[in-house]
Amino acid sequence: MSDKSTDKATKTKLWGFGGLSSRLLMLTIIFILLGEFLIFVPSLANFRNNWLNEKLAKAQIATLVLDASPDNMVDEALEGELLSHVGAEIVALKRGEMRQLILQRPTNSRMIEASFDLRNESVMQQIMAVFDALLAPENRLIKIRGATKFDAGDFVEIVIDENTMRAAMWTYGKNIMGLSIILSIIVAAMIYMALHWLLVRPIKRITQSIVDFGQDPDQSKNMIVPSKRTDEVGIAEQQLLQMQLELQTTLKEKNRLAALGLAVSKISHDLRNMLSSTQMISDRLQNSEDPTVARLAPKMEAALDRAINFCVRTLKYGQAKEEAPQKTFFALQPLLDDVADTLSLDILKTSADENIGWDLNIDEDDLIYADRHQLFRIILNISRNAADILKNHQSANQTLPRIFICYLATQDMQYLVVADNGPGVMERAKQSLFNAFQGSMRPGGTGLGLAISQELAQAHGGDIKLIDDLQGDEPYAKLIEPKAMKGAIFLIELPNKSQTDNA
Structure with a gap:
């Protein structure tokens, strides 16, 4: 009963949640999510940069409209329409030494809380700006400065309500995150299936063969059956089979020697009694007057002594164990x-x-x-x-x-x-x-x-x-x-x- 319980526990450990497959799945998910995070944040930073550049381009177009108007002046209705089209509160342009306020909402009286210059922002600054925008308080006004096109000036500036950009970033983030999750699931499943088929599955076969063979090495069915693979896994399977065959042969030899030792002990017990009787006859032969018998009798007695001593040592140790040489x-x-x-x-x-x-x-x-x-x-x-x-x-x-x-x-x-x-x-x-x-x-x-x-x-x-x-x-x-x-x-x-x- 205990052997069956141990066997079941072993298989549960090999194939259960704590096994190699589940760990591989968890690691695959973690690494895919980490990779998506490393891709998602720069992607969101790039979206913010493009969104702001688009606003700056619209602002420059608005300045061109103002330049084309008589006396560089437009009525209040057109000014509001242009600001709404740009999505800004203020539009300014710098030409040479002169900085000109192009458009401004008359009702805007809030303070500007942050300023960003897109002309020299590094990648890390863009990434940090993403977190700053997502974590900033509501209704924050920010000033954006960017380069002009067609040599229309040194730079163009706009002041916008960050809520609009934050809402666009959240919408983009949700869309790209949903798409990333779908792609991640597909890629993770493909990676998991490939690794499971190429590595985890054969490793489980090898491990299960080791466990089964360790529990009952006498059964040849517990030996691994090597696949036809020629890579490292195939070599490991071949070497494991070779070790199992050698170990099984060694165990059989040891069992054979153990049985032989028991048989030798039994034989030695009876042989000692017979040799003792023979030694008594040898002692009497020493008194023989035949010179050949007298010459061979001591040697025969010495041989009998060696045989009896060896039998005694065999019985003493239960095996043919040699004593240390004197x-x-x-x-x-x-x-x-x-x-x-x-x-x-x-x-x-x-x-x-x-x-x-x-x-x-x-x-x-x-x-x-x-x-x-x-x-x-x-x-x-x-x-x-x-x-x-x-x-x-x-x-x-x-x-x-x-x-x-x-x-x-x-x-x-x-x-x-x-x-x-x-x-x-x-x-x-x-x-x-x-x-x-x-x-x-x-x-x-x-x-x-x-x-x-x-x-x-x-x-x-x-x-x-x-x-x-x-x-x-x-x-x-x-x-x-x-x-x-x-x-x-x-x-x-x-x-x-x-x-x-x-x-």
Whole structure:
């Protein structure tokens, strides 16, 4: 029940009022209105400027009528008619040094409250004048001065009642505002639809896929289905699908490992009991008078001890978790002899009935600084892979199968080379060579040996790598013989005690 409620809440958040679509709509409306405001005010200022210039032009025509009359005089009726035509209270004209009052209403006795000169008004002054006109008190008289045409004088002046201009501005403003709102709605709808289709809709698909996949990553239906777009959105969809596939694979592997860990714990419990009984038999074999049995019995007991300890650790942690390495200096030669005995190289035969050679390039007094038990497992895993491959490989030039182990210690590092003269590592296996369950080098392998070996080497502060391209300036280069080591060449790097102490 709670899962369904959470799912519904998530979808409401994605698709509801607080989602990307509603925010995009609100931003589109705000920006369109802001743009309209930035256009509307200059447009209204331009209307005011044109309206006043038209009044000034009519006033100049009235002066021409007066100039054409006898003695520059007209009767009172004609004067009133001319002023009404101009829409002014007073008309004046300046010629040279003389300023002449052309027309005036005799009944006008109000004071002039503001004056504007259109000849040198800037854009900002025109805009400020618009707000001044709209917010000014009623019945205000203003004086307007403008340039004349046809060199009729220096300038012409009129005094008008601002109410007439304000009414015309309000009418124009309402008309242009209504038209702007209609156009804004159309433009906003087109912008919103375009952005919604190109961006918001695919982003919602991506977001919904992330949410659905996060709630149930095991279901492939929750993965995104990429569109055929080739832009950034299409790339994001492709990358999201790739990440979902990789994550699903990783989760399946983890579930598989968890199930495997439980199975290993159960097996280890029963195997420990069986190994304990086998160890008792091994103790009795040590008393045998057969020299071969007496020689192999301690090694078999050591192998049983390692197996029992590993089972105990597996049961203790519930998984194959490695303990921190207990590093000491010890002789390398006996360890390699134990590896050879564990591999049973003295009796192991190839398909051509040949023994596998064990070629050691080390000194008897060589010491190595590492955890003896973990280093034994590292070398054993790599050598076992080499032995299994050589056992089934037939050389074209009848070369005897061999496993090579070389060792070099410097002041800071220790280098162990484990190589063979087999067919080498397949190209498809190199990419996931050290990945669990993926890097098997032989048919029937689990792909765990190299993964475990690398984990143990890295726990020492070192690493394991496959040598493909030999660099001649590397310290370990002199250990490798390319003509003899034609197969896989693995390099084990472990820090020496001096480097460990410095760290």
